[in-house]
Amino acid sequence: MAKELRCRDLGMNCSQVIRAETEEExxxxxxxxxxxxxxxxxxxxxxxxxxxxxxxxVERP
Ligand SMILES: [Zn+2]
Structure with missing residues (x-):
């Protein structure tokens, strides 16, 4: 399952969503x-x- 983070959730005025296969990445x-x-x-x-x-x-189909 992939991991995602919304830059906005860090308090930034930014619509970037960052995704990777592992938390480390x-x-x-x-x-x-x-x-x-x-x-x-x-x-x-x-x-x-x-x-x-x-x-x-993120749960992928
Ligand atoms: Zn950002």
Whole structure:
């Protein structure tokens, strides 16, 4: 099952939905997105727990 995270759920004014096969991969993608699009280093900003809290699982058909 895939994992997804809505950037909006992190309090960003952003409609990006990020999806990956594993939570680990998703966190990497979100970190990259946050850095390139929002200029935020999620590790430095202490946002990892916040990220993990808004990850949800997508059930695929
Ligand atoms: Zn975003």
């Amino acid at each position: 998703l966190l990497e993608r979100v970190a990259e997105h946050a850095l390139t699009v929002h200029g935020i280093d999620v590790v430095q900003a202490g946002m990892l727990e916040q990220l993990q809290a808004v990850i949800y699982t």
